[in-house]
Amino acid sequence: MTVARFDELIHAPTRLSIVSLLAASEWAEFQFIRDSVGLSDSALSKQLGTLEQAGYVEIGRGFVGKRPRTSARLTTVGRAAFEQHVAALQEMVARSGSTILPR
Amino acid sequence: MNSELHPGEAADALAEIRKRQQQVIDRAMVPAWYWWVVGALMVVLAVGVDTKTHLALGITIPVFVVGMLAATGIAVRSQVLYAKVHDTLLDGTAVIAILGFVALIVGCSLGIAFGLRAAGVSYPATIGCGVGGLVMGLGGPVLNRQLRRIMLGNRAGIK
Numbered sequence: 001m002t003v004a005r006f007d008e009l010i011h012a013p014t015r016l017s018i019v020s021l022l023a024a025s026e027w028a029e030f031q032f033i034r035d036s037v038g039l040s041d042s043a044l045s046k047q048l049g050t051l052e053q054a055g056y057v058e059i060g061r062g063f064v065g066k067r068p069r070t071s072a073r074l075t076t077v078g079r080a081a082f083e084q085h086v087a088a089l090q091e092m093v094a095r096s097g098s099t100i101l102p103r
Numbered sequence: 104m105n106s107e108l109h110p111g112e113a114a115d116a117l118a119e120i121r122k123r124q125q126q127v128i129d130r131a132m133v134p135a136w137y138w139w140v141v142g143a144l145m146v147v148l149a150v151g152v153d154t155k156t157h158l159a160l161g162i163t164i165p166v167f168v169v170g171m172l173a174a175t176g177i178a179v180r181s182q183v184l185y186a187k188v189h190d191t192l193l194d195g196t197a198v199i200a201i202l203g204f205v206a207l208i209v210g211c212s213l214g215i216a217f218g219l220r221a222a223g224v225s226y227p228a229t230i231g232c233g234v235g236g237l238v239m240g241l242g243g244p245v246l247n248r249q250l251r252r253i254m255l256g257n258r259a260g261i262k
Binding site for chain 2 (some may be wrong): 036
């Protein structure tokens with residue numbers, strides 16, 4: 001059972017989108033995150049930096065052939081924080097009497 | 104807990120979470136053409152087996168191997184280059200669905216091929232794999248939809 005804990009750091013709109021993408025992935029490539037969320041390179045770098053500082057995200061740098069590739073993944077701490085945040089959101093919705101249905 | 108957040112905002116945040124996770128899942132789906140290509144390659148290989156000549160086998164086996172590698176490489180390109188779906192999204196039900204699909208294709212192809220061979224029909228492997236390939240082309244997208252449904256159901260913010 002996941003403990004509900006609202007996380008201010010994750011809840012910021014762009015970070016929520018980034019962390020949600022990463023939550024469904026083992027890892028995601030920088031370009032994919034940038035294009036999916038619709039951020040500029042610098043804005044995404046800034047947000048990933050904030051998440052990395054908090055220990056929520058791990059940034060990996062490598063090469064595919066000769067092309068440099070940056071990828072990001074949620075750490076165990078980040079994944080746990082995300083799950084707790086989702087539980088907190090669900091609790092708020094449930095308390096209001098609404099239902100959450102998969103779309 | 105943030106007491107200032109309105110339940111409507113919480114619901115919107117959950118919708119955003121589901122939407123972003125769906126993007127990863129949709130990106131990872133195998134394209135429909137893949138199943139038809141694999142089905143066609145099965146038939147190519149079976150023609151070589153039925154023809155029983157070194158020349159036919161020398162052509163059909165490399166076509167099958169290279170074709171499979173190329174098609175699979177292109178189909179899983181997204182998983183390799185952009186994002187890999189988290190393992191927890193594919194649960195036991197998904198594994199059963201995949202194994203069931205493989206068993207259906209193999210059972211169909213081999214069952215028909217051996218049955219026709221016993222009956223003395225010409226080109227039994229080709230006909231068997233032709234039927235198996237057809238089942239693959241038609242059933243692959245159904246398996247895709249099933250896997251997508253399972254993964255969407257396993258997203259955070261659903262249960």
